[in-house]
Amino acid sequence: MRRYGRVFREFFRACFVEEMEYRSEFFGNFAASFFGVGMALLTVHIFFYQTDDLGGWTYAEMLVLLGIFNMLRGFIDFALRPNMPRLLEHVRRGTLDYILTKPVDSMFYVSFRHLVFWRLIDVALGLGVIGYGLYIERYVPSAVDVLMFLVVMAASLLLIYSLWMMLMTTSFWVVRIDDLSFIFDSFFETARFPGSMYRGAVRMVITYVLPAVLITNTPALALLGKWSVSTVLAALAVAILFLWLARRFWRFALRFYTGAGG
Amino acid sequence: MVRKYIALLRMKYIEMLAYRLATFVWMTGAITQPLITMFVWMNIHPEESESFLFYFMAVIFVERMTSAWDVWELDREIREGTFSNLLLRPLHPIHWAIAENIVYKWLFLVILVPVWMVGAVYWPALRPHMTGSQIGWFLGAVVLGAALRFLLSYSCGLLAFWVTKVAAVYGVIDVISLFLSGRIAPLEMLPPQLREWSEWLPFRYMISFPIEIATGAVRAEELVRGFAIAAGWLFVLAAVLQWLWKAGMKKNQAVGG
Numbered sequence: 001m002r003r004y005g006r007v008f009r010e011f012f013r014a015c016f017v018e019e020m021e022y023r024s025e026f027f028g029n030f031a032a033s034f035f036g037v038g039m040a041l042l043t044v045h046i047f048f049y050q051t052d053d054l055g056g057w058t059y060a061e062m063l064v065l066l067g068i069f070n071m072l073r074g075f076i077d078f079a080l081r082p083n084m085p086r087l088l089e090h091v092r093r094g095t096l097d098y099i100l101t102k103p104v105d106s107m108f109y110v111s112f113r114h115l116v117f118w119r120l121i122d123v124a125l126g127l128g129v130i131g132y133g134l135y136i137e138r139y140v141p142s143a144v145d146v147l148m149f150l151v152v153m154a155a156s157l158l159l160i161y162s163l164w165m166m167l168m169t170t171s172f173w174v175v176r177i178d179d180l181s182f183i184f185d186s187f188f189e190t191a192r193f194p195g196s197m198y199r200g201a202v203r204m205v206i207t208y209v210l211p212a213v214l215i216t217n218t219p220a221l222a223l224l225g226k227w228s229v230s231t232v233l234a235a236l237a238v239a240i241l242f243l244w245l246a247r248r249f250w251r252f253a254l255r256f257y258t259g260a261g262g
Numbered sequence: 263m264v265r266k267y268i269a270l271l272r273m274k275y276i277e278m279l280a281y282r283l284a285t286f287v288w289m290t291g292a293i294t295q296p297l298i299t300m301f302v303w304m305n306i307h308p309e310e311s312e313s314f315l316f317y318f319m320a321v322i323f324v325e326r327m328t329s330a331w332d333v334w335e336l337d338r339e340i341r342e343g344t345f346s347n348l349l350l351r352p353l354h355p356i357h358w359a360i361a362e363n364i365v366y367k368w369l370f371l372v373i374l375v376p377v378w379m380v381g382a383v384y385w386p387a388l389r390p391h392m393t394g395s396q397i398g399w400f401l402g403a404v405v406l407g408a409a410l411r412f413l414l415s416y417s418c419g420l421l422a423f424w425v426t427k428v429a430a431v432y433g434v435i436d437v438i439s440l441f442l443s444g445r446i447a448p449l450e451m452l453p454p455q456l457r458e459w460s461e462w463l464p465f466r467y468m469i470s471f472p473i474e475i476a477t478g479a480v481r482a483e484e485l486v487r488g489f490a491i492a493a494g495w496l497f498v499l500a501a502v503l504q505w506l507w508k509a510g511m512k513k514n515q516a517v518g519g
Contacts, residue, residue, distance in 0.1 A: 032430060039437050046447055046456075051306040186294040193298065197305050202297075 007104055008112060015115040029118040037125045040066055040192075055197030062194075063133030065220040067126045068153075069192050072160060072216065074122030076188075080164045082114040084181055088171045096257060107250045111165060130223065141223050148232055149222040155232075155239040156215045162242035163187075163210070165250065172253040191216040211238055266353060270361035278365055292329070296321045299446060312387035313477070317448055319388060320473040323378065325445070326370045328408040328468055332359050336419025337428045340514075349514075356416065363412060390476060399485060403472035406492050411468045413499035420503070423510040444470030450479070464499070467492035 044066060048059045057065065087110045090096040099109050134141070141149070167184055190198070190206050195213030198206065206212040218235050221227055300318035304311045339345040348355040382388040392400065415432065422428045440446050441456060442465035449460050449470050460466045471488055474480045480488060 028427065028430070032434075035434060035437070039440075042441065043446055046441070046452060047302055047306060049453055050451055054302065055305055189294055190298055193302060198301050199304070202301070 004104070004108060007108075011113055012115060016117060019117050026118060030121055033118075033121040033125055036122070037070060037129065040070065041129070055194035057194045057196075058137070060133045060137035061220070061224060063136065064130050064223060065133075065194065065216055066192065067128070067130030067133060068219050068223075069126070069216050070129060071123045071126030072156060072191075073188070074119050074124075074126060075157060076160060076164065077116060077119035077122065079112055079115055080161065080168075081181060082116045083111055084168055084171075086110070086114060087168055091171055091257065100254075106254070107165065107247065111161070111168070134223070137224070139224060141225060145223060145225045145227070148227045149219055152218045152222050152227070152232055152235045155235040156219055158239040158243050159211065159215055159235075162239070162246035165246040166242075169246070169249050169253045172256055187212060188215075214238060267357070267361060270353075270357060271365055274358075274362045274365040277362075278369065292325055293322055296325070296445060303447070303451075314448075315385065315387045316390075316477065317473060319378070319381070320476060321445055321469060323374055324404060324407065324469050324472050326374060327367055327404050328411045330363070330408075330411040330415035332363075332412065333415045333419040333432045334429060335359070336416065337422045340419075340422035341426065345514075359416060360412075363408070367408065391478070392476060396475060396478070400472050400475045403467070403475055403489070403492075406489070406496065407468045407472055410464050410492065410495055410499065413496070413503055414464070417499060417503045417506055420506040420510050423506075423513045439465040439468065442466060443468050444473065449474075462491065464492070464495040467495065 041063075044059070044062050047054060048062070052059065054062060087096075090099065090110070096106075096110075100106050102109060164184060167180055170180065187206075187210055190202075191212040195203065195207055195217050207214070214235055218227075218231055222232070296318045300314055303314045303318075307314070336345070339348070345355070348358060378388065382390075414435070418428055418432045418435070421431065425431070441452070442449075442460040442463055444460075444466065449457055449466060452460065460470070467488065471480070471492065475485065
């Protein structure tokens, strides 16, 4: 475990050095992130121009949810998205051999080797939106709320990682990767809103099959003091289950990989 | 010219068949955002669920029929230099793009219209109530919308002669158009200020306007005004495109020379 911490730090450093070469892009990226959050806020504002309750959530609560959505998306774009096209390249050219022969876990390596730092701006902005939402709601989370929030947030990150990894693993068979991340985005977009808003089959799917709702809604509710021990435990259990599935799938896919020489 | 176009269309048709999976993902891709937005509005006004169903299904349909992807193509071609191949051919490159648009949209039409018809059997809310002239105006508005989006997208793509982040520029325009073209909300739901803006900017005429005609929300005098504004934008965008093209060609020679 210590070794993986050190390897990750090394990835971090290498990517940071790389990014420093493109410093001039920083302001453009910064502006783009601000614009994105502003537009998301405007969207919520337009919805609440017509109502003051969306699936049982108030405007302020929606802001907290939006902040968490933005944070999680920031994490995805920071650590996961940059690695997707690279795995495809490795599989296509057979250079995955070099990774498989390295003395680190291959799944760990392919999912964290490349990091895009400026995406962390989205995480910071998400935190800002959460803070603003809590301020309007006039709710100060207690220490237990925050603790529960951190636990479910960790579970959400694990869940996202697992789902993303499963999708990424299909690149051993499917070649068009940009279409793949597109599928994830379509699915993740549903997590922007309260699960209670959806109806019928859609609601079933995004609550139980692909737990988009779990990913964003539970951290938001925890921070708003509406957590329960059972949902927190359920979130953790689902996260571990999905991580196990993703791991199994990766192993399974590797058996299909024949390498450059094969 | 007609014979040239037939050849172009055939080529693009074959090209499309070569990427069947991508084409399919592409067609289903734009569905989630309108569907989620539909759920939001059904929640806000449950009593109008049926009209929201019609509206957002129409959004998916019109959005596909008017969609424009030329900016990404041009961005890549100009950046990687493959655009020169097109320039060497004896026909203006824009004709290739137009032919491609016709082929793909024809495919979307052939698939989406039967899907809609099957849907209308099960959901009465999807059955349109349009008179003959309304259908005519609707189709005209869709074609006009497609032309507007194409011109905007192609003009943005030409900016790649000068800047490297064209896709980002177009992304910003696209997000703004989400609000003003009626994809986030039917325009009547917008705050009055935004609504007024939407009438004078071109975005409404790219998606919302045909749907408003189909639902009968546009009255006769507004219809004429709407088409006039859209036609005005069509000329403006066409002029911009022509100007960008000329300037871009000079710039391009400079880079290659």
